[in-house]
Amino acid sequence: MNTAEREEIVKRALPLFALTLLSMFWVGAQWAGADVASEGLPALWRGYTFALPLMAILLAHELGHYFAARIHGVDASPPYFIPMPFTLIGTFGAVIRMREAIARRDALFDIGAAGPLCGLVVAIPVLLYGLSTSPVQQVDPTVSYFVEGRSLLYLAMLHGLHGEIPPGSDIMLTPTALAGWAGLLVTMMNLVPAGQLDGGHVAYALFGARQNVYSRYVRRGLLLIVVLVGVASALEARLSGADSETALWSLAAGSHWFMWWVVLSLMARSSKEEHPPVEPGELSHGRRILAWTTLLLFVLLFMPTWMESREPEVGLPETTPSEQETM
DSSP states (O other): OOHHHHHHIIIIIHHHHHHHHHHHHHHHHHHTTOOHHHHOGGGGGGGHHHHHHHHHHHHHHHHHHHHHHHHTTOOBOOOEEEEOTTSSSSEEEEEOOBSSOOOOHHHHHHHHHHHHHHHHHHHHHHHHHHHHTSOEEEOOTTSOEEEEOOOHHHHHHHHHHHOSOOTTEEEOOOHHHHHHHHHHHHHHHHTSSSTTSHHHHHHHHHHGGGHHHHHHHHHHHHHHHHHHHHHHHHHHHHHTTOOHHHHHHHGGGGHHHHHHHHHHHHHHHHHTSSSOOOOSSOOOHHHHHHHHHHHHHHHHHOOSOSEEEEOOOTTSOOOOOOSOOOO
16 A cells, blocks of 8 residues: 555545444434434434444445455555435445456456445344344334335345234334344445446446446336336325325335436436446356346345335324334
8 A cells, every 4th residue: 555545545535434433323323212412422322333333334345345446456445435414324325436447357246246245244144133132013003103125135034033023013123223224225226237336337247238238228127116116105005094195195105216216327427338348258157156146136135115104094193203113
């Protein structure tokens, strides 16, 4: 590491890391029930059960990219974390700048896959521990609360730890469980096989220039997901007895995918290409198997809705919201 790289870490990367960790503590303290505004800054420490495991997941993800780039001799910046205290997880993740093009197909795959795979190595144990310590409780039907998005992998872990959850009950996530869930969400977002996301890198390494066409179809498919999820949620609401206004609001259940479509579309427009070209040729047999496995992870992590609000049942008086399921 030369002098310029050390200065970059000290002057930019480390301050952003510290600010992002502080932002996560702020959000985590709120998930833990602390009121930092009235209790003061010492209450921030109560956010450690959320902030530390989530930062460990994100740091593993970004360092996976960074060290894979270094191994292949690709000049890459340290990870720049993005603090965002007024979001549900306290950050927009992190970015690593590649100062030069990734020319080799094997390097493109290794760099793209290393992030999500390393992140999951930390996220899955965190989520398993968090779910195992999260109670299953009866839900108060008079209180509105948020329910976290549930993928096939998440549901398998939930069922394996708690079995069939009785009707009228739900899992009440601890801050640590929420951190593990957020790790799955971030990984899923990055594994969308489009553009220059991690999933786009893996898919381009696997399919070559054909991925430019596939990528555009994937982005358009996100709009179809928005429509299907919204219609399905509205129909479910009506069938459960919700009024027309509530059912109409349910149409926005897939809005998070719409926002991600906007982000990916802006990225594609700014770069003016779906993905930079790499050398022709095929991946090795082992990398091809791992590439398909990595893309399959997106299916296992896919959440139709990232989060949704459960409203009080029709005909029941709504009370002041108490502490309910976190997301």
